[in-house]
Amino acid sequence: MYGWIWRHLPGNAWLRALISVVLTLAVVYVLFQYIFPWAEPLLPFNDSTVNDK
Amino acid sequence: MSVRVIVRTVSELCITLGTLLVLFVVYVLFWTGVKADTAMAHQVALLQDQWAKQPVSPTSTPGSSAAPEPPTPYKDGKPFALMYIPRLGFTWNKPVLEGTKTATLKKGLGHYANTTQLGQKGNFAVAGHRRTYGDPFKDLPKLRPGDAVVLTDGADWFTYVIDKGPYRTLPADVQVIDPVPRKSGFTRAGRYLTLTTCxxxxxxxxxxxxxxxxxSTQPVEAGKPEALRR
Structure with a gap:
């Protein structure tokens, strides 16, 4: 999987490494900004109220 | 497809999944706290702006309790008060927002919308996260009878004193935030405070x-209440 991505990145090894770092940061950003905030309320740490549900 | 490719792909997926889980733990334990601190600081700033704008009105002269007008309802999701609990730390203070929606509780403590307003007759009930989002009520079990919980809405200081707790109950036990809360030991109507967490x-x-x-209550012009002085 990662080998496949690496082979399809353009440029020499340095450029590929740079693109890989940027891609990784982009994935982490999307996770922290969108995916985790969505997933987190599904976990049980969040209920601090009493309610009828 | 060779066995080598399959083994390699499965291993890579496992490593990816592991990294994902570690990142999620970092998010829950650390990043929600960072976000909540920013959000709460913003809510406090909103409150202070709002209070700075409102005129210092020497309204109700002491002694004249003639027809206190009904308080304006709080706006959903908006901050209206600051809470101080000296037992949780001298610098412990959090904004109190109206409502207990998930999004609201990320920005501060949440006032149960169906309970009474600050200082009014009935039960003023507030919920807060025990863990994650800045851990506002992490040390709630440390509260003991006699501890002060001080709130201000910009015009007055309200000093509540803890009578009972911590009491452990089930999530569906809504009677604990009734005007006269069940199991609280209160028997008559009064001006009560309820704090809930998980x-x-x-x-x-x-x-x-x-x-x-x-x-006790006192106007802000009279200075900080006894419980907050050091």
Whole structure:
């Protein structure tokens, strides 16, 4: 999987490494900004109220 | 497809999944706290702006309790008060927002919309996270009878004193925030305070409840109440 991505990145090894770092940061950003905030309320740490549900 | 490719791909997926889980733990334990601190600081700033704008009105002269007008309802999701609990730390103070929606509780403590307003007759009930989002009520079980919980809405200071708690109950036990809360030991109508959070610390199977009553109020011009002086 990662080998496949690496082979399809353009440029020499340095450029590929740079693109890989940027891609990784982009994935982490999307996770922290969108995916985790969505997933987190599904976990049980969040209920601090009493309610009828 | 060779066995080598399959083994390699499966291993890579496992490593990816592991990294994902570690990142998620970092998010829950650390990043929600960073976000909540920013959000709460913003809410406090909103409140202070709002209070700076409102005129210092020498309204109700002491002694004349003639027809106090009904208080304006709080706006959903907006901050209206600051809470101080000296037992949780001298610098412990959090904004209190109207409503207990998930998004609201990320920005501060949440006032149960169906309960009474600050200082009014009935039960002023507030919920807060035990863990994650800045851990506002992490140390709620440390509260003991006699501890002060001080709130201000910009015009007055309200000093509540804890009477009972921590009391552990089930999530569906809504009677703990009734005007005269069940199990609180209060028997007559009064001006009460209820704080709720989850229990155990990282779980959601139970709720932890603390009750208090209104001890005193004073206008902000009179300075900080006794409990906040050092």
């Amino acid at each position: 229990d155990p610390e990282w779980g959601h199977s139970h709720r932890l409840i603390v009750w208090g009553h209104l001890e």
